[in-house]
Amino acid sequence: MNKKLSLSLFLGLFFFVSLFCQTSAKAEKEGFVSVSQLNYEIFYAPENLRPGQALVVALRSLRVKSETLDQNPLKMNFIEREFSLRKLGDGWQGVAAVPLGTRPGSYKLSIKFKDGAGLVLPITVFAHDYGEQRLTVPKEMATPMLPENLKKINRDRQNLRRIYASSGTALLLDEEVRPPLASKITSPFGLRRLFNGKPRAPHGGIDFRAAVGVPIVAAAKGRVALAEELYYSGNLVIIDHGLDIFTLYMHLDKISCCPGDIVHPGQIIGTVGSSGRVTGPHLHWGVKVAGVFVDPLRFVTDSKHLLELPWEVEKWQK
Numbered sequence: 001m002n003k004k005l006s007l008s009l010f011l012g013l014f015f016f017v018s019l020f021c022q023t024s025a026k027a028e029k030e031g032f033v034s035v036s037q038l039n040y041e042i043f044y045a046p047e048n049l050r051p052g053q054a055l056v057v058a059l060r061s062l063r064v065k066s067e068t069l070d071q072n073p074l075k076m077n078f079i080e081r082e083f084s085l086r087k088l089g090d091g092w093q094g095v096a097a098v099p100l101g102t103r104p105g106s107y108k109l110s111i112k113f114k115d116g117a118g119l120v121l122p123i124t125v126f127a128h129d130y131g132e133q134r135l136t137v138p139k140e141m142a143t144p145m146l147p148e149n150l151k152k153i154n155r156d157r158q159n160l161r162r163i164y165a166s167s168g169t170a171l172l173l174d175e176e177v178r179p180p181l182a183s184k185i186t187s188p189f190g191l192r193r194l195f196n197g198k199p200r201a202p203h204g205g206i207d208f209r210a211a212v213g214v215p216i217v218a219a220a221k222g223r224v225a226l227a228e229e230l231y232y233s234g235n236l237v238i239i240d241h242g243l244d245i246f247t248l249y250m251h252l253d254k255i256s257c258c259p260g261d262i263v264h265p266g267q268i269i270g271t272v273g274s275s276g277r278v279t280g281p282h283l284h285w286g287v288k289v290a291g292v293f294v295d296p297l298r299f300v301t302d303s304k305h306l307l308e309l310p311w312e313v314e315k316w317q318k
């Protein structure tokens with residue numbers, strides 16, 4: 001074989017291998033997609049992402065530890081939002097989310113490092129039609145006009161902004177999220193809604209039918225971040241599960257927890273009621289990930305990806 005031919009064969013093989021390394025996707029652990037890029041192994045789940053869903057991302061360096069000390073990822077960006085990362089084993093983990101109303105298509109997930117380097121990964125968001133709902137509520141509830149109500153709504157908004165900015169990078173959640181009530185769902189997540197014929201925000205959670213007084217339990221371990229009455233939500237409990245993951249329990253009759261309490265999965269936090277903007281007694285359950293409402297039932301499944309290491313530990317020990 002002449003030199004030229006063997007060189008082009010070598011380059012061809014190199015090109016093929018590097019192409020393969022960039023795009024190969026294999027299921028390392030159930031549900032995760034794995035991609036190698038530069039010296040990193042990146043894992044994400046789920047593979048079929050839709051608007052109103054969370055995306056769990058984990059990565060680790062394939063180099064020896066000492067070389068990667070300055071390579072700690074700082075943050076992750078996805079669909080014009082920034083998400084935090086936490087240490088997970090010998091790597092890092094973060095959870096991003098796709099807002100409702102995001103157009104289907106390919107988006108870039110970027111991870112930036114301290115030394116300025118970065119990884120960019122294409123992630124597809126698939127279309128999903130959540131349907132539409134028309135509701136009739138008292139006029140002052142659909143379009144508040146009274147100054148004292150507008151003042152309260154404004155105060156609530158500031159209060160919520162402060163709460164949602166208070167989560168740390170530690171993950172308190174230590175089991176899969178579970179629904180807070182075993183009951184029929186009367187209104188699913190994501191519905192485009194019209195109140196008295198006027199378009200309003202899509203349904204950011206799910207509604208469970210239940211009678212006043214039925215106990216509601218915490219969906220997962222967390223710290224009670226808010227337990228008080230808000231104009232739209234009525235008696236509201238918000239639990240912070242860490243890493244910018246919150247669960248919300250609205251329209252309660254009684255609240256039986258206090259801000260700062262550490263609650264465990266299955267622990268009673270209040271009872272079903274009809275406080276706030278409602279048409280009857282029910283529980284509205286919401287899950288907010290880094291400022292984005294996600295489908296709570298999807299998050300019941302997706303939350304398990306937060307609890308497992310996507311890679312085999314033995315690889316590091318060799």
Ligand SMILES: [Zn+2]
Nearest residue numbers: 205206207284
């Ligand atoms: Zn609702």
